[in-house]
Amino acid sequence: MTPRSWDGGWYEARPRRAVEGGVVVTKPGTVTGELAAEMVAAAEMETSSAILARGRTYARAGQVVALEVEEGRFSAQIQGSASEPYRVSLLRTVISGSDRIAADCSCPYGCDHGWCKHAAALAYVAAHLLDTQGATVVAWTGDDGGVPSGGGGTDGEAGRLSEEDLATLRQSAPVLDAAALLAAAEELVPHPWGMGGG
Numbered sequence: 071m072t073p074r075s076w077d078g079g080w081y082e083a084r085p086r087r088a089v090e091g092g093v094v095v096t097k098p099g100t101v102t103g104e105l106a107a108e109m110v111a112a113a114e115m116e117t118s119s120a121i122l123a124r125g126r127t128y129a130r131a132g133q134v135v136a137l138e139v140e141e142g143r144f145s146a147q148i149q150g151s152a153s154e155p156y157r158v159s160l161l162r163t164v165i166s167g168s169d170r171i172a173a174d175c176s177c178p179y180g181c182d183h184g185w186c187k188h189a190a191a192l193a194y195v196a197a198h199l200l201d202t203q204g205a206t207v208v209a210w211t212g213d214d215g216g217v218p219s220g221g222g223g224t225d226g227e228a229g230r231l232s233e234e235d236l237a238t239l240r241q242s243a244p245v246l247d248a249a250a251l252l253a254a255a256e257e258l259v260p261h262p263w264g265m266g267g268g
């Protein structure tokens with residue numbers, strides 16, 4: 071790449087772009103819990119020490135953004151050298167009867183022949199979250215450990231119907247006509263999608 075002039079001087083193109091809102095892991099790879107250790111071990115098994123080091127650099131710099139976790143799956147975007155962030159995900163899977171973690175990334179390197187640095191970075195961030203956030207553990211394992219959900223806690227929810235509104239809706243319920251119910255509901259609260267021609 072040709073260096074570009076900037077402010078009267080020259081600078082080298084940065085290898086990464088600065089991002090905000092990323093998960094910053096100050097000591098990637100330093101884990102305590104079993105789930106976090108499994109995640110780091112998977113990364114170490116699937117790629118080289120050089121790529122692991124790059125992954126730790128991303129994790130320390132907070133380059134892992136838009137992270138989502140669901141049962142058996144972490145996904146995130148990672149701002150690398152390209153203008154668009156790469157999409158990377160880690161999936162818990164079973165290979166030859168043993169639990170493994172598979173990686174997938176939209177970068178040119180990909181993860182078919184060993185994880186790329188983005189997958190490694192996500193693994194370090196995921197391990198950190200598994201160690202520090204109970205909610206992440208519940209989401210990743212799909213096991214809430216039998217903790218009661220608390221139930222009924224809808225306080226403060228936007229657009230919530232009042233007791234009076236609910237009573238009116240209950241009176242309408244025996245009609246069992248979706249259109250009529252919607253019409254009744256729209257008299258109480260404006261339809262959020264502006265449908266119904268009202």
Ligand SMILES: [Zn+2]
Pocket residue numbers: 156158175176177178179180186187188189
């Ligand atoms: Zn990648």
